[in-house]
Amino acid sequence: MDNITDVTIGPCESSRFIKPKRIYYKQNGVDKIWDAMKVHDGVAIIIFNSTRENFVFVRQFRPAIYIATAAIEERDGVQMIDTKKYPGHLGLTLELCAGIVDKEKSPSTIAKEEILEECGYDVPLENIIKITSARGGVGTTGSIVHLFYAEVTDAMKTGPGGGLASEGELIDVVEMSIEEGRTMMFDESCNRAHLLIFAVLWFFDSIWKDKPKHASAL
Numbered sequence: 001m002d003n004i005t006d007v008t009i010g011p012c013e014s015s016r017f018i019k020p021k022r023i024y025y026k027q028n029g030v031d032k033i034w035d036a037m038k039v040h041d042g043v044a045i046i047i048f049n050s051t052r053e054n055f056v057f058v059r060q061f062r063p064a065i066y067i068a069t070a071a072i073e074e075r076d077g078v079q080m081i082d083t084k085k086y087p088g089h090l091g092l093t094l095e096l097c098a099g100i101v102d103k104e105k106s107p108s109t110i111a112k113e114e115i116l117e118e119c120g121y122d123v124p125l126e127n128i129i130k131i132t133s134a135r136g137g138v139g140t141t142g143s144i145v146h147l148f149y150a151e152v153t154d155a156m157k158t159g160p161g162g163g164l165a166s167e168g169e170l171i172d173v174v175e176m177s178i179e180e181g182r183t184m185m186f187d188e189s190c191n192r193a194h195l196l197i198f199a200v201l202w203f204f205d206s207i208w209k210d211k212p213k214h215a216s217a218l
């Protein structure tokens with residue numbers, strides 16, 4: 001997964017996923033400019049396996065995280081990253097199971113599909129509970145992520161997960177104990193996103209507060 005080589009960087013002239021825009025406007029009569037991107041909204045799911053009492057997260061190589069961590073050099077007119085200096089593991093993240101809303105389906109249906117594709121659990125829709133939704137990237141994208149909680153059992157495991165091979169996805173399923181999850185929230189050596197930390201805090205506040213509580217009791 002982190003065997004990353006031959007990294008070169010080019011301009012992004014057109015994309016199915018991001019549309020860079022320069023916005024011109026007046027605020028209180030003053031001319032302003034802002035650079036932003038139109039991107040898809042998303043779903044993310046904090047998954048708890050109640051049979052084994054552990055979190056189910058995912059790990060994958062994220063090119064955006066990798067280039068944020070590594071220095072871009074120019075060699076023979078080509079922008080590149082020296083993977084000996086900056087090995088691929090710098091781009092590995094720990095994340096919630098997630099996906100983009102790029103089809104005409106409800107966010108909870110997309111969440112159900114992502115749980116199956118990425119983590120291998122076939123979860124009934126009624127086990128997928130909305131926590132909230134929030135804006136990400138306020139300076140750059142402003143997109144909404146719909147956050148869900150899904151309680152799964154070993155009996156719902158129908159496949160290995162790992163993402164869609166047809167889309168070239170390479171995803172590791174990471175099981176983490178309750179206490180490992182608690183430590184991870186403040187472990188800066190772990191490449192993780194705000195939403196993962198918020199979701200785990202929510203879990204401790206809503207599900208695992210005084211004693212373990214099942215989602216049906218919410």
Ligand SMILES: Nc1ncnc2c1ncn2[C@@H]1O[C@H](COP(=O)(O)OP(=O)(O)O[C@H]2O[C@H](CO)[C@@H](O)[C@H](O)[C@H]2O)[C@@H](O)[C@H]1O
Binds near residue numbers: 041044101
């Ligand atoms: N920018 C991009 N460039 C090239 N190919 C891309 C791409 N974004 C998606 N894809 C392609 O689309 C496929 C499907 O993506 P997913 O729906 O699984 O979203 P992902 O888990 O990447 O997270 C996404 O959705 C979550 C939830 O919103 C966000 O947190 C996360 O940043 C976002 O990538 C990817 O495997 C990839 O092939």
